[in-house]
Amino acid sequence: MxxxxxxxxxxxxxxxxxxxxxxxxxxxxxxxxxxALTDDTVSWAMTIVPGADCIQGLRWSYMQIExxxxxxxxxxxxxxxxxxxxxxxxxxxxxxxxxxTVSVSGKNRKAFGNSILKIDxxxxxxxxxxxxx
Numbered sequence: 305m306x307x308x309x310x311x312x313x314x315x316x317x318x319x320x321x322x323x324x325x326x327x328x329x330x331x332x333x334x335x336x337x338x339x340a341l342t343d344d345t346v347s348w349a350m351t352i353v354p355g356a357d358c359i360q361g362l363r364w365s366y367m368q369i370e371x372x373x374x375x376x377x378x379x380x381x382x383x384x385x386x387x388x389x390x391x392x393x394x395x396x397x398x399x400x401x402x403x404x405t406v407s408v409s410g411k412n413r414k415a416f417g418n419s420i421l422k423i424d425x426x427x428x429x430x431x432x433x434x435x436x437x
Contacts, residue, residue: 332358341417355396
């Protein structure tokens with residue numbers, strides 16, 4: 305009987321842990337246009353809250369990414385290459401705009417090529433909600 309209660313208690317604990325809310329990173333890119341790995345250049349726009357970060361994968365379903373590198377870094381944040389993608393960290397006091405450039409190389413449907421991604425970053429003020437007393 306005590307084993308059954310112990311298992312039941314463990315099950316309830318696990319279920320309550322699994323039911324805890326999780327939050328994914330918000331989509332900070334606005335309509336990222338696909339690049340073609342044909343020596344093309346594509347411009348993307350990002351909106352981010354100061355002090356926040358944004359992680360973005362670069363692989364489309366028909367591509368095989370072989371290399372990602374930072375061509376030019378931002379002035380008001382930091383970019384870290386993460387596998388076939390990047391993560392942008394906005395400075396806590398970030399206001400206005402920023403920009404950085406990422407180079408991607410790989411295969412697009414068996415054809416090897418490169419693309420340049422120019423990412424423009426704009427600061428967005430946090431939503432502030434005041435509750436009544």
